[in-house]
Amino acid sequence: MSIVDIMAVLYSGVLNVNKENLRSPERDRFILSKGHGAVALYAVLEQQGFLTREETNTFESNGTSYYAHAHRDLSKGIEFSGCSLSLGLSFGVGVALSCKRGGLNNRVVVLVGDGECDEGLVWESAMAAGNFSLSNLTVIVDCNGMQSDGKKSEIMNHLSEADKFRAFGFEVAEIDGHQHVAIESALRLCHESRPVAIIANTVKGKGVSFMEGNPGWHHGILTQTLFDTAISELKGGV
Amino acid sequence: MAVVINEVSSRTYSRLGQGGALFGMGLFEAIEAVGNTYVLTADMGKPAGMGRFKTRCPEYFINVGIAEQNLIGMAAGFASEGHPVVASAQAVFISMRSFEQVRQYLGYMKLPIVTVGVSAGFGLTFFGNTHYAIEDMALMRTIPGLTILSPSDAGQAAKAIVAALKAKSPVYIRCTGGLNAPAIYKSDYEFEIGKAIEIKPGTQVAIFATGTVTANALEAARTLEEKGISTAVIDFHTIKPLDTACIDRYAGHKLLVSVEEHNVIGGLGGAIAEYVAGLVAHPRLLRLGVKDRFFTPGDYPYLIQQCRLDAASIAEDILTALPSS
Numbered sequence: 001m002s003i004v005d006i007m008a009v010l011y012s013g014v015l016n017v018n019k020e021n022l023r024s025p026e027r028d029r030f031i032l033s034k035g036h037g038a039v040a041l042y043a044v045l046e047q048q049g050f051l052t053r054e055e056t057n058t059f060e061s062n063g064t065s066y067y068a069h070a071h072r073d074l075s076k077g078i079e080f081s082g083c084s085l086s087l088g089l090s091f092g093v094g095v096a097l098s099c100k101r102g103g104l105n106n107r108v109v110v111l112v113g114d115g116e117c118d119e120g121l122v123w124e125s126a127m128a129a130g131n132f133s134l135s136n137l138t139v140i141v142d143c144n145g146m147q148s149d150g151k152k153s154e155i156m157n158h159l160s161e162a163d164k165f166r167a168f169g170f171e172v173a174e175i176d177g178h179q180h181v182a183i184e185s186a187l188r189l190c191h192e193s194r195p196v197a198i199i200a201n202t203v204k205g206k207g208v209s210f211m212e213g214n215p216g217w218h219h220g221i222l223t224q225t226l227f228d229t230a231i232s233e234l235k236g237g238v
Numbered sequence: 239m240a241v242v243i244n245e246v247s248s249r250t251y252s253r254l255g256q257g258g259a260l261f262g263m264g265l266f267e268a269i270e271a272v273g274n275t276y277v278l279t280a281d282m283g284k285p286a287g288m289g290r291f292k293t294r295c296p297e298y299f300i301n302v303g304i305a306e307q308n309l310i311g312m313a314a315g316f317a318s319e320g321h322p323v324v325a326s327a328q329a330v331f332i333s334m335r336s337f338e339q340v341r342q343y344l345g346y347m348k349l350p351i352v353t354v355g356v357s358a359g360f361g362l363t364f365f366g367n368t369h370y371a372i373e374d375m376a377l378m379r380t381i382p383g384l385t386i387l388s389p390s391d392a393g394q395a396a397k398a399i400v401a402a403l404k405a406k407s408p409v410y411i412r413c414t415g416g417l418n419a420p421a422i423y424k425s426d427y428e429f430e431i432g433k434a435i436e437i438k439p440g441t442q443v444a445i446f447a448t449g450t451v452t453a454n455a456l457e458a459a460r461t462l463e464e465k466g467i468s469t470a471v472i473d474f475h476t477i478k479p480l481d482t483a484c485i486d487r488y489a490g491h492k493l494l495v496s497v498e499e500h501n502v503i504g505g506l507g508g509a510i511a512e513y514v515a516g517l518v519a520h521p522r523l524l525r526l527g528v529k530d531r532f533f534t535p536g537d538y539p540y541l542i543q544q545c546r547l548d549a550a551s552i553a554e555d556i557l558t559a560l561p562s563s
Contacts, residue, residue: 035368060364062536067364084331084368085304115281118303149283149301156281156303 001211002144002177002202003037003111009183010109011044019049022077028106029095031080033088034113034142035069036219041078042066050077068219086119088112089139093125096137096195104136109187111140115147118156123164129195130169137195138187139165142177144204146215165197177202207234241267241396248393248421256395256413256450257326257356258287264396265291265324268403272322274298275403280309280327286356288326306331310339310353317349322403328362329355329412333374344408345381351409352402358388358412359449359499360533360541367532371412375477376504378410385409385431386477388498388506390452391422394475397429405431414499415450416538422452422473434481440470443556444488447497448474448506451542455497457549462556469556480509489517493560495524497552499542502527524559526552 011017015028032041042059045051051066055076058064065071069083079095082088092110099106112122129137141161145152158164162172173186177200186198204218205211208230211220222230241264243251251259261277269275277291281304292299302309306327313325326332332340332355343349355374362369378386385407389395395413402409422437434446438459447455452473459469470491472484488494494514496507507525514520528545535541542548546555 060535062540063534064536065534067366067535069366069368071366081366081368083365115304118281118305120305120307147304148281148285149279155301156305 001040001206001208002204003142004040004043004206005178005180006111006140006142006183006200007037007040007044009180009187011048014184014187015109016106017077022050022074025102025104026106029079029092029099029108031088031092031095031108031110032070032082033080033092033110034085034116035082037111037113037142038066038068038070038082041070045077048077085113085116086121089122089125092137092139093128093132093134096129096134097132100134100136107136107138109138109140111142114141114143114145114152114158114161117141117158117161118147123168126165126168126170133193134195135191135193138189138198139170139195140198140200142200142202144202146204146213146218148215148218150215162197162199165199170195170197172197172199174199175201178206209233241393241400243393243423243426245424248391248424251392251396252418252421254287254392255417255419256389256392256415257285257354258417259392260354260395260399260411260413261287261326262290264399267396268400271400272403272406275322275324276300276313276316278302278309278313278316278323278325280304280306280331282327282356286326286354306336307339310336310343310351313351313353314339314343314347314349317343317351322350324352324354324399324403326354326356328369329358329371329374330369333371333377333410337377340378340384340410341381344384344410348383348408350406352399353410354399355410355412359414360538361414361416363537363541364535366535370533372499372501372528373504374412375498375500375506376508379478379504379509383408384478387411387431387475388448388477389413389475390447390449390473391419393421393423394429398475401429401431412449419450420453422456429475432476432479432481434476434484435473436470437473438469438471441468442491443467443469443493443495443560444491445469445471445495445497445556446474446485446506446510447471448477449499451497451499451547454542454547454549454552458552458556461549461553465557467560474506477506477509480513482513485510485513489520491521493524493556494521495526495556497547498527499547500527501530503530522559522561524556526555
């Protein structure tokens with residue numbers, strides 16, 4: 001849920017993807033590297049009409065195509081089979097360089113997690129993005145400060161993600177990842193020769209009091225009562 | 239606190255699952271034998287069941303974050319400095335992402351690191367194919383000198399870590415099954431690396447099984463007995479070094495069968511096939527497991543059924559393969 005606001009803004013006119021251009025090389029590419037954000041992706045894809053309610057309702061039932069980690073299906077607007085952490089940015093750098101060399105005027109947006117940034121490949125990819133001057137690439141880092149075993153700062157403290165991306169040649173914006181205006185203006189950022197990194201400070205479980213900042217909800221299942229509470233809190237919070 | 243299997247303890251281990259029994263129980267007996275041990279994890283401390291160790295030995299617990307290559311590299315540093323060391327991550331990532339590090343440090347440099355791959359096979363169900371470890375044994379088997387253990391139940395996983403640390407040699411332990419997977423053993427027995435265990439005798443068919451699905455093989459054997467087919471089940475808890483002397487003892491059977499929660503290429507079935515291919519004569523070998531494919535995700539019983547590793551499918555496939563004479 002830390003990425004819900006980012007996803008909502010991305011799919012509300014920022015990304016050039018729609019039902020008509022899903023197969024067009026000109027479309028923007030969105031790559032969800034932290035594949036465990038799949039639920040948020042399914043929600044926006046359903047809202048965009050790429051997925052039906054019947055399809056999303058099969059979530060985590062036997063034999064489904066919609067489970068904890070999004071699985072590539074271009075006909076549904078899912079570009080990447082995510083969540084083998086760190087793979088997505090590397091893939092995105094390849095896609096971006098390919099688009100650039102092909103003379104396409106589109107953009108590639110990759111969403112990674114801050115826990116995911118523990119992986120070395122993220123930084124090999126960042127190095128390549130800077131080296132190849134990928135002005136068509138935007139990396140969003142969902143900094144929710146949590147990973148599987150607990151608080152990021154107590155497990156592997158990255159100090160500043162912004163400084164790291166800057167050092168690799170990125171234009172960097174650091175924002176509140178739940179403020180829609182800030183998200184949109186950061187997503188509009190571009191530079192003639194540099195990739196962009198958006199450091200989005202977010203809250204895991206945003207909007208639901210018993211989930212916020214609680215690593216126990218990294219992957220949890222709601223009871224009906226907790227579901228009702230969560231929905232009423234989310235509606236009240238709008 | 240010795241790992242002793244009985245009716246009560248087998249239930250306790252089963253409740254903890256293989257990782258929980260290994261890190262929450264067996265590890266402490268191992269430490270009594272080998273001394274203070276560093277335990278490194280790649281952000282999988284909680285799911286692997288390391289809570290008790292972290293609380294009791296915080297100065298020996300190191301979480302390197304989600305960074306499996308660095309996990310093995312750092313473990314190698316501790317091993318090089320003479321410390322007993324265990325490094326753990328999901329089986330899929332420890333065997334693939336850090337494969338070169340495992341080859342370099344555990345293989346080439348022979349450092350006595352015990353690596354523990356948790357959630358091997360289909361343990362991570364709805365996380366999907368990126369998280370299934372169905373080729374880890376195949377990969378690890380290619381590394382010279384690396385011992386590979388694949389416990390059949392949680393109590394055995396606890397015994398495996400004790401044996402692995404005492405061996406003071408490079409070891410990979412693959413943990414399969416979830417919490418409450420069936421206990422194979424209800425009374426104590428000796429666990430010796432490289433010595434397979436006959437858990438059910440039989441004269442016509444020999445099933446060589448490894449990991450949690452050994453319980454399914456056992457149930458399939460009972461079904462076959464009811465149909466008049468005498469079936470032995472052997473727990474191959476050690477994949478490497480392979481207990482070839484054990485295989486020889488079943489060379490007069492009508493059919494040999496391997497059962498594993500792993501690709502039929504390169505795992506237990508592959509290892510047995512490589513061995514028997516060198517014999518002058520041997521019975522037919524039926525390799526049951528993942529038939530070189532990916533899956534649409536589902537829950538654990540669904541995935542096991544999809545690759546025909548449930549007891550009914552195992553029995554059925556053996557019946558089909560049996561020579562009619």
